[in-house]
Amino acid sequence: MSRFELTVWGARGSIPAPAAANTRYGSDTSCVEVRCGDRVLVFDAGTGIVGCGRKLYEEQVGEIDILLTHCHFDHIIGLPFVIPLYKDHAAVRIHAGHFLDDTTCRDMVERFMRPPYFPVTPKQFAAHIDYRDFRPPAVLDLGDGIVVRTVRLNHPNGAVGYRVDFEGRSICYITDTEHEPGTRDEAVAAFVAGAEVMIYDSTYSDEDMAKYRGFGHSTWQEGVRLCQAGGIDRLVIFHHDVLRTDASLAKLAEEAQAHFAGARIGATGLTLAIGDDGTVTESHDDGTGQAG
Template sequence: MSRIENKFTVHFWGVRGSIPCPGSNTVRYGGNTPCVEMRVGGRSLIFDGGTGLHVLGQSLLPKMPVEGHIFFTHSHWDHMQGFPFFTPGFVKGNNFYIYGAIAPDGSTIEQRLNDQMLHPNFPVPLQIMQANLEFCTVTAGQPIHIDDILVETAPLNHPGEAVGYRVNWCGGAAVYITDTEHFPDHLDENVLWLSRNADILIYDCTYTDEEYASAKSPKIGWGHSTWQEAVKVAQAAGVKTLVIFHHDPAHNDDFLDNVGEQAQARFPGAVMAREGMVLEIPLTANLSESFPVSNYSA
C-alpha cells in the first residue's frame, strides 16, 4: 500500500459562506465558498460544491481519469454554485457519486443541480456533463458505507434543512457540520453525536456571539452559529482539533485573525479554516479494520 493510500487528510478548497468575496482583504483566508475534500485511503470524499469546487477540479485535471464522492449538506446557492464549473465533471471517463438529501419540496439533489443549469440562468444543461454521474439519496441518520469507510449522518438546524457528516476510517474521524444554528438553552444532540471524540471538527462559525444577538441587526433564525458555540461543542464532545469555518463575507483577514486568537485562548486546539490548508489525521486502527453500522436513528 502506498503512502497516499494509508493516509487520512483534510483539504480546504473553499471556506467562505454566503457569497464569494475575493479581494485584497480576504487574501489570507480566501474568498471561495464551501468545499472540503477528505482523502481517505486514496479515495476522495468531497463535501459541498461551492466555488472552491472549481479550484479542486482544476487540481484534478492532471490526474484524470478520476473518481470521487461528492456530498452536499444542502442546496443553498453558496454550497452548489461551483458544480457547473467543475471541469472533471465534463470529461468522459471520470466517475462521481453525488449524495444529497431530499429537499422539503420533494426534489432530489439531481433535480436541484439540474435546475441551476437551466436557461436563462446557465448556458449549458447538466446533461452535457460527460463524466459518469451517479446520484445517491441521503437519509439523515442513516450511515453510508464506501468500501471500509463509514460515513455517519445527522440532520442539522438550518432553514430548508441540511445534513451533517462524520467520516470514520482506521480509528480516525473528521466531522463536517455546516450550515447549522445552535439552540439558546442546550447543545444540539445531533451535533454532539456527530462530533464525539473527533480528531477534526469543521463547524459553522459564521458569526460572533455579539453579531448573532445584536440589538441592531440580530442573526437569530438565519441558520448559522458562532465560534463561541463551536468551542462549547468541541469541549463537550472531546474534539481534538476545531476548525472555525464558513467565514462571513463581511469578515476580513484582520477580523478573522482576531477570532482565531480568541478561539485559541479558549480552546487550544482551534484553528481557522484557510484555503489551501491541509490537516492530517493520525490513524490508530489496523488498516484492515471495518467499522460497525451505527445504531443512531434520526
C-alpha cells in the same frame, strides 16, 4: 494505516468575498476535500470546488464522491465548473439528503443548471454521474472502509451534517446550522463526539447571535463547546461571514485559541492530516505549490 486528511478549498459563507483584504484566508465559498487512502470525497460545491476539480483532473482521479450539505448557492455554485464532470474517464457520485420534500438530487442539479440561469445543462456532463439520495440519519457505506454518517441540521430549507469514519479516525463537517443559544444541540453533540477534527459553522460569535436568530448559522464559541464536550482536538472555524477580513479573522484566531488551543481558522489551502494515532499535522499551501 492509510492516508486520511482534509484540505479546505473554500471556507466562506453566503457569497465569495474576493478583495485584497481577504487574500490570507481566501475568498471562496464552502468546499472541503477529504482523502481516505486513494479515495476522494468532496464536501460541498461552493466556488472552492473549481480549484479542487482542476487539481483532481490534473491528477486524473477517476472516482469522486461529492457530498452536498444542501443546495443554497454558496454550496453549489461551483458545481458547473468541476472539470472532471466533463471528462469521460471519471465516475462521480453526487450525494444529497437535505430535502424536506420529494425533490431528488438529480432534480436539484437539473433545476440549477438550465437556461436562462446557466447555458450548460447536466446532459453535457461526459463523466458517469450517479445521483444518490438519502435521508438522515442514513449511514452511507462508500466502500474501502469509508463510512459516512449523516445528521439533519437546523437550517432554512434543510441541511445535512457529515461524519467520515475511516480506519478508526473521524472528520466531521457541520455547516450550515443554528443552535439555540444556551442550549446544546444534543443530536449534533452526540454525532460529532470523539472525532479528531470538526469543521463547524462559525458564521457569528455568541455576542452577535441575538441579532441573527433564524438565519440558520452558529458561532465559533458553540464550536469550541462541542469540541470540549466531545473530546475533539481540532476545530476548523468555517463559513466566514462576508464582513470578515484577514485582519478580523487573525484576531478571531487569537481569541478562539485563547479559549481552545485546537481552534484554527478555515483557510483555502489549509490541510489537516490525521495520523495513525489520531495526531493532527497541519500544513498550508498558499497557492505557490509550497506547503508551509
